[in-house]
Amino acid sequence: MVIKVFTASSSGSTAIKKKQQDVVAFLEALKVDYTQLDIACNVENRMWMRKNVPEEKKPANGIPLPPQIFNEESYCGDYDTFFDAKEDNSVYAFLGLPPPPGSKQAQAEEEEEQEEEDLQSEEEEELRQLEEEDEAEEQEEEEEEEEDLEETQEEEAE
Numbered sequence: 001m002v003i004k005v006f007t008a009s010s011s012g013s014t015a016i017k018k019k020q021q022d023v024v025a026f027l028e029a030l031k032v033d034y035t036q037l038d039i040a041c042n043v044e045n046r047m048w049m050r051k052n053v054p055e056e057k058k059p060a061n062g063i064p065l066p067p068q069i070f071n072e073e074s075y076c077g078d079y080d081t082f083f084d085a086k087e088d089n090s091v092y093a094f095l096g097l098p099p100p101p102g103s104k105q106a107q108a109e110e111e112e113e114q115e116e117e118d119l120q121s122e123e124e125e126e127l128r129q130l131e132e133e134d135e136a137e138e139q140e141e142e143e144e145e146e147e148d149l150e151e152t153q154e155e156e157a158e
Helices: 014-029 043-052 079-087 091-095 104-157
Strands: 003-007 034-038 068-071 074-078
Touching (some): 034 043
């Protein structure tokens, strides 16, 4: 899976340039395989990006600004959502990629999986205990019924 980062090579906005540089530098630091696609010089890239950004993610004027990030055809988000993911140490999840072994995100996922397994084991143990208690109660009831039946039969025989 290749991450696509739509950027504008000739943007007049320094804020947009800084955001683009931040995204690209961070992906390079993580050694994430990505492709940078220019929307300033390539009309097809610009039209594809505009068409594939979900309506609810587009600004009021309907034209999304770079950088926009995709995982192949799947929309990941814009700079703000990327920044939030970076702050939450969840960039790999944001990008739709598995975290590399040993990363903080991979360790967090492993801990979460372990907690889920532990919880499931506890629930299974509780269920087993409840089933054993139910079986013991049923056995007691059957024994009481047998005793009552025997008493009734003895009374009838007399």
